[in-house]
Ligand SMILES: NC(=O)C1=CN([C@@H]2O[C@H](COP(=O)(O)OP(=O)(O)OC[C@H]3O[C@@H](n4cnc5c(N)ncnc54)[C@H](OP(=O)(O)O)[C@@H]3O)[C@@H](O)[C@H]2O)C=CC1
């Protein structure tokens with residue numbers, strides 16, 4: 569039987585075993601339904617979560633996708649062929665009407681999940697995607713698409729808790745624990761909100777970059793007990809972006825009365841702290857998970873208005889990536905028949 573006119577083939581990169589090695593993989597996309605947007609993927613950011621996924625750390629690959637609209641369904645009004653758009657992590661939620669779709673029990677992940685029609689979701693390391701219009705965001709005019717990809721995940725991941733947990737007001741003092749892809753966006757966005765920002769890193773290697781380049785106000789090495797003690801009780805919040813287990817007491821001790829530690833790293837074993845570290849400062853530990861579509865749009869608008877960019881592009885050009893790899897999908901040889 570011949571292929572339906574609206575049925576497209578995509579080529580993606582897939583990890584087929586827990587070794588995490590990626591190899592090309594061809595598959596058929598679902599047909600572009602009335603509410604769908606068919607996207608030719610241009611760029612896809614690489615997050616530490618992709619390592620967790622590819623190596624099966626969590627037993628369960630990728631989002632942070634920017635592409636060009638190739639076709640829209642009959643009921644799509646917000647997007648047109650040629651628009652540059654982004655896709656965040658969640659690509660469906662039935663019949664949820666909330667704007668917190670990332671927390672909905674019926675959410676559909678952009679990878680390793682299944683649409684209601686039984687088709688699998690295959691992520692964004694791919695030549696093309698078909699996504700419901702509700703889960704597609706417009707990239708602001710003038711923003712380079714390769715810059716936008718990390719803002720959709722790493723950017724929204726820090727923007728969302730700062731706003732939702734009431735730690736966005738100018739003048740606050742914040743700590744960024746772990747200076748990787750998410751952490752570097754934390755420094756830039758918190759600085760753009762007018763915060764005093766301290767980077768707490770596992771080594772001294774990134775000091776020059778953090779303070780000189782990203783604009784952090786202070787830099788602590790977490791193993792330097794004297795410097796950590798001198799900074800005790802100074803922070804309104806800390807964003808824990810470390811993908812590994814560290815005891816939390818040294819970080820909790822940095823917080824002021826009512827300070828908040830927001831856990832964002834994906835760590836597959838229990839985190840630990842002794843309760844006085846929390847109680848004695850009326851501190852709290854919260855979790856936060858990516859950003860909703862609405863928050864991703866807000867993050868893009870905030871970054872465009874305040875001149876915040878991600879750090880991938882300029883480093884990619886120097887062949888020396890820190891802090892976000894962005895795969896030039898359209899420029900690679902991943903070619904499906906979506907064009
Ligand atoms: N909650 C959410 O919604 C999201 C969660 N994540 C998760 O956040 C975590 C960070 O992601 P991302 O920023 O992409 O990761 P990166 O690998 O880019 O950065 C992590 C940073 O953590 C620090 N670190 C400290 N100890 C370790 C260790 N043992 N191994 C590795 N890094 C260490 C390092 O910074 P330094 O050198 O400064 O110590 C490192 O650069 C991951 O677990 C990811 O899955 C990602 C996106 C969204």
Ligand SMILES: O=C/C=C/c1ccc(O)c(O)c1
Pocket residue numbers: 615617626657721834858
């Ligand atoms: O169990 C958890 C998975 C978390 C997760 C966090 C961030 C992200 O980008 C993911 O794709 C998964």
